[in-house]
Amino acid sequence: MGKGGSAKQEVNEYNMSMHLGVCWRADAITHITVGDKVAWRGNVQSNTQISISQPNLFGGPKKEGGVRGYVTALLGGVDQVLPDALAARLGRGTGANCPGFRGALTLFFTGTPPAGGSGGVQTSLGSIFGTRSVQRPGFYWVANTPYLKNIEVGVRRAPVGLNPDIALVYGGSRTPRAICFAIDLSGSMDGERLATLKSAMSTVLAAIGATADTGVIIDLAVVSFGRASSSIIRRGANGLDVAEVDSWVQSRNATASNTDFREGMNSAKVFFDATDQVIEERYLFFITDGEPTGYGTAVTDPGTIAQEAATALAEMAGVQSFGINIELADTTYTALIDNTPSDGVPIVEGSTPDGLVNAVNKALFGDNVTADANPAHIIYECCTNQEWGMGSPETLLDKASFEAAAITLNAEGLGLSLRWTQQDTIENFVSEIIDHVQATLFVNPRTGLLTLKLIRGDYDPDTLREINPDNADMLDFQRKGWGEITNEIVVTWTNPETEQDETVVVQDNGAIAAQGGRIISASRNYYAVRRADLATRLGLRDLRVASAPLASCEVELDRSAWDLLPGDVVRMAWPERGLAGTVMRVGPVDYGNLSSPSIRVSLVEDIFGFTIAEYEAPPGSAWDGDDEEPEPADDARIITLPAFLAGVARTDAGLSTDVDYPEVMAGVLASSDVGYNFDLWGATVQPDGSTFDEVQATCSFAGQAVLALDLASEARSLGVSLVGTPTNVLAAAGTVMLIGNNDDDETIMEVVFIAEEDGGTLTLERGLLDTVPRAWAQGTKVWLLDIDSDISDLDLLSDGETVSYKLLTRTFAGVLAPAVAPVLSGTLTARPHLPLRPVNATVAGIGFGEVDCVGLSTIPCAWATRNRLTEDARILTWTEDSIDPEDGQTTTLTLLDPAGNIIDTVTGIEGVSYDIPVGLFAGLGRARIRFSAERDGFSSLQAHEIGVLLENGYGYSYGNNYGGA
Structure with missing residues (x-):
């Protein structure tokens, strides 16, 4: 006898249309989850209709069903009008008679498309309980349980107001x-x-x-x-x-x-x-x-x-x-x-x-x-938004500081995604963002504007303001001991796939070892971070600070610090506390008032300068730090600045570059193993003709090295090696090099390439500015400096004037006393007013060495011209094309015998070539041709010489034609 059929399971479906308010206006909807399960994923950026069909999302009809229906996405634009079908469902007839719900992102969940009116949708529920057709008047949310599951909507919104x-x-x-x-x-x-x-x-x-x-x-x-x-x-x-x-x-x-x-x-x-x-x-x-x-x-x-x-x-x-x-x-x-x-x-x-x-x-x-919002943009909009933000006028914010921070954060990949629910204040919300990105937000006393500053290592420690006992009183000082530091940080972040908290752990193994293997842990909740790699980066950032024995203090400054800003960095030189140029970050600043005009500042040692700081054990009664005492410069010489360098120096100083003869400028090349710069101490002439000594300028030391091998006379030298090169000076291509002891015999060169894979050999452009490419022997001294180095006495002096200076070396321990500094003297020349020498000079197409001209009736010479007045933007190389010379500038060819005696001269040449008749060489077998420039009675500082061979024979070209020409 056959078995009777089993009872069918009753299925209860729960349907409901719902208009759901999500948030303020958004740019896109990315996903919808119901009951912590993704019901839909996409990228909707305009008002549209979304179809969802996930009837088995929660296990199907035998369990808790799923979701199905239509979602009308309304992103809340300023001109938004509710669709008529939705307005009708609200009993308002048409969208013209219904609120548009502008300014808010809303979702309308229905069982049928809104355009379908009030009719249901025919749906097959399957053979589990038989096939039947049903009307769905509302969105299908769940089955067999009368409880609506939680609904979450993923949205993306780019903050506005900045780039x-x-x-x-x-x-x-x-x-x-x-x-x-x-x-x-x-x-x-x-x-x-x-x-x-x-x-x-x-x-x-x-x-x-x-x-x-x-x-x-x-x-x-x-x-x-x-x-x-x-x-x-x-x-x-x-x-x-x-x-x-x-x-x-x-x-x-x-x-x-x-x-x-x-x-x-x-x-x-x-x-x-x-x-x-x-x-x-x-x-x-x-x-x-x-x-x-x-x-x-x-x-x-x-x-x-x-x-x-x-x-x-x-x-x-x-x-x-x-x-x-x-x-x-x-x-x-x-x-x-x-x-x-x-x-x-x-x-x-x-x-x-x-x-x-x-x-x-x-x-x-x-x-x-996945995109996250730029934190600087978030803060800016929170401050300026007139509808839900603080509503501050944009004119009260330092927009440039926010833009600069935004650029840095974008490049760092430091984006955040978080929501503000108005259950907290805007101030606290902004404070959370600042904690994530390590920044400070303050009113700048210089401008009165709200300013955003990131806490980064974007500073040169040598240029920082110094705080010392001369301008401050220390009220409190502390330094963390090794027993107080943290060696592990646990960072909580949000996984965007699940919207659940996850953690990453970072440790400082060196600090753990220093603390006897004991783990000292701290936690950070960076809930707005949605990437594990970023959470790790922020954890390492915080661990670097937490695991370092940093110093902190509170100081009271005089009014010279009126413009000190939160987030600024300063150098602290405090012998009593063992601080010698320690870089510290400014925290809260109390600018005082009329009755108490002092500035009170909280400082903490800056982690970015931690490796730069110098420490000594606190002295007994006097500071005896590690800094070396200043000593006289190791080597120095005075030069007359060429027109180009004089123009650079005066432009950088904001002075006029119009300098008339006989006005010239002096420069000082000096090297030192202990100093970081030096004061140029010299005489100042008063209106009555009397003089007194004072600091004329603060100058940079130049580097010094020697040639490892001979350097031939050529326009460009490859594979040049130096001995004793100071790497802090020769950092890269662009370094200027000078060889020579006087204005009229030195060669100026530029490093254009450093072959690091070949032991750091150099490629040099030779004979720059007003010099020529001379040959130099192995072991010759070389000066190295940056084109913008401060080497100048900015006062205008005179051609032929003898100047004297003392170089007062400066170290962190002090400045050399004038009494112990030797006198450095030199005589200046008319160098910046002299016409520039011809360049790329050739004889029969050859520019260096001795040229075989045997059998020629005329010697073809060619060159290119330069102009000291127009060569003011960049330095031209020896081989570049001609530049129109100065008015009245001509070229002179001087013929010399092997001993250097003048045989003849050809003057007043206005072109860039000239053929010299052989007869002018007075029957010599060998001679030299010198290329120089003339203008208004001035001759170029230097001249290029090329040898010529005019006859064969014994002593001229032995072995070619022995015994005669």
Whole structure:
């Protein structure tokens, strides 16, 4: 007998239409979850209708059912009108008679599309309990339980008010990367464009450094190119390595006249060819502002040069190359070396770093990564929003400080996602954001504006304001002991997939060992962070501070500190506490009042300067620190500044560059092993003719080294080695070098490339400004300095005047007393007023050594001219094309016998060539031709000489024609 059928399970479905208010206006809806399960995921950015069909989301009809229906998304635009069908459901007839719910993001859940009126939807419930058709008047939420599950809506909103391009921050990859930047340093980059490039690079490198410090393997290179190239490479870089790269970039100068794409691309190829093959993500950013031009080659066609660079790129396996133009609309040539066509060739402004930063971040991080809001933008809108924020007028905020912070945070990849529910004050909400990003928000007493400042290591410790017993009283001082530090931090962050809290743990193993293996833990709740890598970075950031025995104090300052700001950094020199130039960060500042005019400041040792600080054990009654006592300079000489350097010095000082004869300027080259700069102590003449001694200027020390090998007479020298090179001076290409003891015999050179892979050998451009490329012997002394170094007495002196100075070396221990400083004297020349010598001089096409002119009836000579008045923006090389000379400037050819006696002269030559009749050499077998310039009775400071061989025979060319010509 057959078995009877089992009873069917009764299914109770719960349906309800619902108009749900979510939040203030948003830019997009990204997901909807019901009962902590994702019911829908997408990217809705305008009012639209969403269809959801997940009937088994909670186990299906036998369990708790699922969700199904339609969602009308209303993003709350300012002109939003409710759809008529929804208005009808609310009993208002049409949207014209119903509130538009503008300003708020709302979702209308229904069982049928709103356009379908009040009818239901026919749905098959399946064979489990038989097939039947039902009407669904509302959204299907759940089955078999009368409890509505929690509903969550994921939204994205970019804060408004600041640069919209960086209002959203994209996270980065954790895979190993090789990143190379090829930056254009051609002459057209000088000025604003170069400053913008350096600012953008600093911001981008800060983000790369922060990523490297989380353990991501990064090989990093920066290549500068123009007429030549130089590079800095750090493999397996950490944050300190990246900071070194940034310092290298900041030291670059745009002096080249060419934009040779091949130089940059070939140097990039060297970097990538040596990169470990396991690093598959390889990025090249090729940044330029000009069309390609060649140097030292017959190839001048820009298309050919770009194609040769493209060929080099094609030989780099797996490299993604991103061409970026700075204010160059024509992308024809850059596109040839860009193999990532999806983003084109971005054209960015040369006046703001935002575009360049954004272009690089787009390439590194892309749009397909979840975006978070830029914290600086969040704070700015919280302060200015008139509807739900504090409503402060924008004129009361220092917008530039917020923009600068936004750029840095975007480059660091430090984005936050969080909500404000009005259950707390705006002030507390902003305070939470500031804690996440390590910043300070304050009213600047200088401007009266609300200012945002990030706590970063973006300062030069040598330029900081000093606090010492002369200008402050110390009220309190503390230093954490090793027993008080934290060696572990547990960071809580929010997983965007589950919206649940997760944690990462970071530890300082050195601190743990110092504390006997005991774990001292602290926690941080960075709930607005939605990436594990960022949570780790912030944990390491906080651990660095928590695990260091930092000092803190409270001081009372005089009114000279009226403009000290929270977040500023200062140097603390306090012998009693063992502080010698310790970098400290300013905390809360009490600016006092009329009855109590002193400034009270809380200070804490800055972690970014922790490795810079110098400590001594507290002395008994006098400060006996580690700083060396000042001593006289090791070596020094006085020079008359060439016109170019005099113009740079006076421009930097804000003085007029119009200097008439006989006015000249003195410069001092000095070196020291103990001092960081020196005061130039000399005589000042009073109106009555009497004099008194005082400090004329504060100058920088130059580096000093010697030639490792002989240096031949040539326009460009390769593979030059120095002995005893001070690395703090010769940091990179762009360093200026001087050889010689007097104005009229020295050679000025520029380092254009440093081959780090070849022991740091140098490529030099020779015979610059008013000098010629002389030969120098091994062991000759070389001076090294930056083009912007302070070496000048800014007072105007006179041609022929003998000047005397004392160099008062300055160290952290004090300043050398004038009584013990030796006198340095020198006689000045008319150097800045002399016409510039001819350059690129040749005899029969040869510019150096002795030229065989046997059998010629005339000796062909050629040269290029220079102009001291127009060579004021950049230094021209020896071989560059002619510049129109000064009015009245001519060239003189002087014929000399082997002993240096004058045979004859040809004067007043106005062109750039001249054929000398052999007869002028008076029958000599050998002679020399000297190329000089004349103007208004002045002769060029130096002249170039080339030897000529006029006859063969014994003593002239022995072995060619023995016995006679």
